[in-house]
Amino acid sequence: MAVIVVGLILGLSLLLAVMSRRGAIRNSMSDIMVASRSFGALLLFIVAVGETYSVGTMIGVPGAIYAHGASYAIWFMGYMCLGFSVGYFINPMIWRLGRLSGALTVAEAFRWRWGSRSLEILIALLCIIFLLPWVQIQFAGLGIIIKHLGFDINYGAGILTATVVAFLYIAIAGIRAPAWVSLLKDFLLLFAMVIGGLVVAAKFPGGVGGIFSEAARLFPEKIAVETVPLTKNVTFMISTMIFQAMGVCMFPLTFQFVFTGKSEDTVRRNQIFMPLYMYMYPFLILTAYFVLLTAGGLSNPDEAFMVLVSQNLPSWLVGMVAAGGILTCILVAALCSLLIGGLLTQNIIGLFKRDLSSLAAVNITRLSTALTLFVSAMLAIYLPALMLGINNFAYFGLTQMFPAAICAFFWSRSTKQGVFAGLAVGVAMVFILVGGKIDIWGINKGFIALMGNAIVTVVVSLMTKPDAVTEKNNRIYREYDPSADIRGEEKAG
Amino acid sequence: MKSRLPTVFLVLGVPFILLVLCFGFYNRVEPRILGFPFVYGWIFGCLFISFLCIGAGWLIDPKSDRNIRKAREKEKTGKAGTAA
Numbered sequence: 373m374a375v376i377v378v379g380l381i382l383g384l385s386l387l388l389a390v391m392s393r394r395g396a397i398r399n400s401m402s403d404i405m406v407a408s409r410s411f412g413a414l415l416l417f418i419v420a421v422g423e424t425y426s427v428g429t430m431i432g433v434p435g436a437i438y439a440h441g442a443s444y445a446i447w448f449m450g451y452m453c454l455g456f457s458v459g460y461f462i463n464p465m466i467w468r469l470g471r472l473s474g475a476l477t478v479a480e481a482f483r484w485r486w487g488s489r490s491l492e493i494l495i496a497l498l499c500i501i502f503l504l505p506w507v508q509i510q511f512a513g514l515g516i517i518i519k520h521l522g523f524d525i526n527y528g529a530g531i532l533t534a535t536v537v538a539f540l541y542i543a544i545a546g547i548r549a550p551a552w553v554s555l556l557k558d559f560l561l562l563f564a565m566v567i568g569g570l571v572v573a574a575k576f577p578g579g580v581g582g583i584f585s586e587a588a589r590l591f592p593e594k595i596a597v598e599t600v601p602l603t604k605n606v607t608f609m610i611s612t613m614i615f616q617a618m619g620v621c622m623f624p625l626t627f628q629f630v631f632t633g634k635s636e637d638t639v640r641r642n643q644i645f646m647p648l649y650m651y652m653y654p655f656l657i658l659t660a661y662f663v664l665l666t667a668g669g670l671s672n673p674d675e676a677f678m679v680l681v682s683q684n685l686p687s688w689l690v691g692m693v694a695a696g697g698i699l700t701c702i703l704v705a706a707l708c709s710l711l712i713g714g715l716l717t718q719n720i721i722g723l724f725k726r727d728l729s730s731l732a733a734v735n736i737t738r739l740s741t742a743l744t745l746f747v748s749a750m751l752a753i754y755l756p757a758l759m760l761g762i763n764n765f766a767y768f769g770l771t772q773m774f775p776a777a778i779c780a781f782f783w784s785r786s787t788k789q790g791v792f793a794g795l796a797v798g799v800a801m802v803f804i805l806v807g808g809k810i811d812i813w814g815i816n817k818g819f820i821a822l823m824g825n826a827i828v829t830v831v832v833s834l835m836t837k838p839d840a841v842t843e844k845n846n847r848i849y850r851e852y853d854p855s856a857d858i859r860g861e862e863k864a865g
Numbered sequence: 866m867k868s869r870l871p872t873v874f875l876v877l878g879v880p881f882i883l884l885v886l887c888f889g890f891y892n893r894v895e896p897r898i899l900g901f902p903f904v905y906g907w908i909f910g911c912l913f914i915s916f917l918c919i920g921a922g923w924l925i926d927p928k929s930d931r932n933i934r935k936a937r938e939k940e941k942t943g944k945a946g947t948a949a
Contacts, residue, residue, distance in 0.1 A: 442904055449908050450884045453915050457877045460919055464928075580900030588894055588902070596904050597892050610885060637930040644923055647915040654901070654909055855933045 374521050377691025378698060382537060385556055385699055389541045389549035396548055399734045404546030405476040405714050406631040415551055416633045416642050421649055422554030423625040424452070426506075426704040427513035428763055429656070430561060430697050435674035437660035441594025443605040445657055450613040453647055455620030460643040462621040464636040465781040468852055470627070472845075477711070478627040478773075479719040485780045485849065486788035487841030489723065494795055495773065496719035499624045500712050502769035504748055505762045507708045511535075511752030513674075514701040517694050520678035528753055534698065535745040538706035542713075542741050547632065550707045557703050560696030562652055567693065568677065569655025571684050572662040580658065587661045594664070603814040611816040612764075619771035619818075624711050625704075636854050705745065713741030768806065768818035772798035775826045779833070784846050790833025798825030867927040876922035880915045884908070 395410070397403040411419065436444040469475070473484030478499060483492035511531050518530040541549040573579045576586075588595050597605050620626060633639040656677070663676040667683075670676060681693050717737040722728055728736070775794055779786035801821035804810070812820060838846070891907035898906025923929055927936070 442902075446888075446904065446908060449912070453908075453912055454880055454884060457880050457915065457919060460876045460922065461873070581897060582900075584894075584897070584900060584902055595902055596894050599889075599892065606888070610888065613885065635930070636928075640926075640929065641923060644916065644920045647912045647919070650912050651909070654905070657901075657905060854928075854930075855937065 373687040374691035374694060375525075377688055378521070378695045381556070381560070381692070381695035381699065385553045385702075386537070386540060386544075388552045388556060389544045392548040392552035393545045396545055399731050401476060401714075401718070401730060401733050401737070403548075404542075404734060404737060405710070405718075406470075406628065407546070407548050407551070409471070409632060410634065411551070411632040411638075412634055413638050413641060416629065416638055417645060418554045418558065419547075419551045419629045419632060420642055420646065421558050422550065422703060423623075423629055423707055424620075424646070425558070425561060425649070425700070427510055427517075427697055427701045429652075430565060430700065431513045431516055431674050431677055432509070432763065433653070433656050434660035434663065434677040434680075435672075437594075437657060438664050438670070438676040439673035441591065441597075443597045443609045445653075445660075446597065447609045447613045447616070449650065449653055450609075451616035452620065452650060454613065454617035456643050456646040458617050459621045459626070459646075460640060462777065462781075463626070463630050463639045463643065466621070466627055466630045466777070467633055467636050467639045468849065468854075469780060470631040472848055472852060475631070477714050477718050478624050479715060481627070482773075482776060482780065482791075483719075485842070485845055486786075486791060487839065487845065488788035488792065491788055491792050491795075492719050493723065494792060495776075496715045498769060498772065498795065498799060500715055502766050503624060503708050503712055504744070504751070506766050507705050507712075507744065507748035508751040508755070509762045510701040510705040510708070511749050514698060515752065516672070516675055516678055517697045517701070520675070520682040521690070521694050531749045531752060534702050534705070535749045538702045538709065538745055539738075539742050541703070541706045542710050543738055547628065547707070547710060550703050550710075551632070553699065553703055557696065557699040560692060561700055564681075564693035564696040565652040565655045565659075567685070567689065568659045568680060572658050572680065575684065576662060576665075583658060583661050583665065586665055591664060605814075607814040608816060611819045615771060615816045615819040615822065616767050618774045618822075619767040622771050622773045622777065624715075624770065625707060628707070628711055705748070706741075709741045709744040709748070710737075712744040713737045713739075716740040716744075764818075765806065768802045768816075768821065769799060771818055771822060772802065772825055774822065775829045779829060780849075783833075784843075784850075785838065786829070786833045786842075787836040787838045788842060789836040790829045790831075793832040794825045794827075794829030797828040798822060801825070869927060872922040872926040875918045875925075879918045880911060883911045883914060 397408060402408050433448055469481045469485060473481050475481035475484060479492045479496040482495050483489065514531060514534055515527050518525055518527060541553060576583045578585065597609065599606055630639050659677055659680050663680050667679055670679065681690055714737055717733055717740055721736060772795055776791045779791055798821045801824050802818060805817040805821060892904050894902040896903055926932060
């Protein structure tokens with residue numbers, strides 16, 4: 373039964389993908405990567421939510437709380453909530469940079485600002501390296517869901533099916549397909565988490581209060597954050613919260629959804645409603661503590677949510693919940709791979725072969741998207757890892773673009789040498805700190821690297837001089853008048 | 866253009882104060898809020914306050930489309946006021 377429901381919903385999602393082609397421009401790179409910058413407020417919100425809440429939310433968050441308790445719940449919710457605030461200011465600037473440069477990928481936006489090809493390649497590589505594991509955890513999450521579907525499906529076969537569906541979305545309509553499928557996915561995901569939470573509250577004697585009273589008695593260390601010594605939890609939690617709040621805006625997926633927006637103000641308004649969607653967390657937190665009390669000692673904490681679902685829900689509901697999770701995995705994997713495919717095509721291959729025709733570029737993008745999906749599926753099958761570790765690692769690297777972005781928006785005196793050196797030092801420090809397992813008062817490793825990155829960016833920038841291209845594009849960025857775009861829209865409407 | 870500082874304070878300042886600076890205060894189990902430990906209740910509350918603050922910040926943001934338009938209308942009617 374569960375499997376039939378999953379199959380039906382996957383079929384429905386493909387139908388949505390086909391429908392999303394309406395209004396699309398065929399074989400245009402701009403349409404595939406940023407939907408020709410045509411999304412209004414509603415679609416933008418759907419894509420934004422779609423890319424923000426990956427399978428990490430449904431599987432990873434309860435897993436982390438199950439294993440580590442409240443400190444993880446606090447930084448998860450804290451960083452996202454703060455991230456929306458940071459995004460209110462940063463996202464419109466990203467949009468402006470994209471609009472003026474005509475960029476389809478994050479790397480192109482930065483290249484334009486300083487007129488630097490080497491910066492473009494560095495950023496493209498950075499995004500590819502730190503996004504690949506992100507695709508991998510989507511598949512790892514998928515594996516866990518399939519395992520608890522109550523039907524003997526081979527793990528590898530399941531993942532390969534998912535890669536095919538993910539590829540179909542992209543092949544059918546580029547970024548438009550994930551946007552529309554998001555609608556279905558978010559509905560199901562929300563439904564899954566609410567159902568999980570409600571079942572738990574109804575089953576446990578004493579409801580919500582009962583669960584936490586029992587948890588406070590049995591696991592007092594997991595219900596509030598231990599503050600002594602400070603370096604055990606608190607320094608990590610607070611530094612990670614601040615660090616990842618900056619990181620949310622630097623996620624290449626954020627750039628991509630921002631680029632699909634119609635105007636600066638559409639992007640800005642979008643941030644207002646983002647915190648409301650987070651009201652699914654109370655339900656997730658409940659499920660995590662419930663499983664902690666009723667099924668302690670799971671070897672893989674990431675299975676907590678699915679254990680709850682498969683043990684407490686009727687088969688058809690398990691199917692709906694699983695379908696929500698599976699769709700989320702596929703969707704985020706599809707979006708990330710499209711992005712990596714785009715970066716490979718536009719910023720790496722495009723460099724060696726400058727005269728790519730539009731059709732060729734589109735085909736190469738599709739090919740590299742397929743390749744990315746395949747590689748990360750293989751990674752997931754042969755290199756299983758805990759989601760939490762990868763979440764951290766991806767942010768360590770991707771957030772290193774934050775100083776570059778701040779320079780792009782605010783600092784006229786920044787130079788391409790400065791930004792390049794800062795980024796290189798930041799990423800190198802990430803690898804040294806992570807590889808050498810160096811720990812400084814428990815502070816987030818990416819945060820320490822970010823400090824080094826920022827200092828180097830400033831010092832090297834001051835030692836060099838901005839060139840003519842940098843000065844010209846900086847002027848264009850500063851003199852852009854968004855109200856001119858408003859007038860344009862009024863005329864068109 | 867009018868100052869953007871009030872918007873910055875509302876959108877960024879308030880959630881930062883509530884989530885980061887108040888940590889020492891809200892990290893406790895009692896009193897419970899709807900059965901949840903206080904620490905969770907606090908953060909759930911912050912989500913709604915964030916929503917209100919970002920919304921209010923946008924309403925008074927001199928860079929939002931509606932306020933740019935308003936400023937321009939003011940300018941047209943001859944009153945003092947500067948568009949972005």
